[in-house]
Amino acid sequence: MKPERHRAPDEVLRRVQGEFLEMPGLRLTEPQARRLWGLDAASCDALLGALVDAKFLFKTRDGAFMRVEHATPVKATLRPRQVAVA
Numbered sequence: 001m002k003p004e005r006h007r008a009p010d011e012v013l014r015r016v017q018g019e020f021l022e023m024p025g026l027r028l029t030e031p032q033a034r035r036l037w038g039l040d041a042a043s044c045d046a047l048l049g050a051l052v053d054a055k056f057l058f059k060t061r062d063g064a065f066m067r068v069e070h071a072t073p074v075k076a077t078l079r080p081r082q083v084a085v086a
Contacts, residue, residue: 009047012037016047017056020067027064 016037020026028036034044048065051057057065 012039012043013047013050016051020057025066027060027066029064033065 016033019036030041030044030048033039033048034041037044039047048057048059052059052065055068058068059065
């Protein structure tokens with residue numbers, strides 16, 4: 001497989017978007033994405049950041065990236081926790 005760092009940035013971007021579109025529910029951490037696409041840390045961070053900024057991906061609480069269409073909105077309200085008295 002040809003390392004992605006030797007390809008044009010637009011080509012890599014299209015490939016990454018294509019993979020997320022072809023595999024519904026795809027969920028990757030940054031290290032997994034770097035290995036899958038053969039990217040260095042800076043390039044991968046920039047690519048994933050651009051896709052998050054474009055609202056194509058979102059970052060989960062545990063640091064994985066998923067396509068936005070598969071996000072389920074959660075309405076949360078912050079309330080003080082009630083402590084059970086034994």
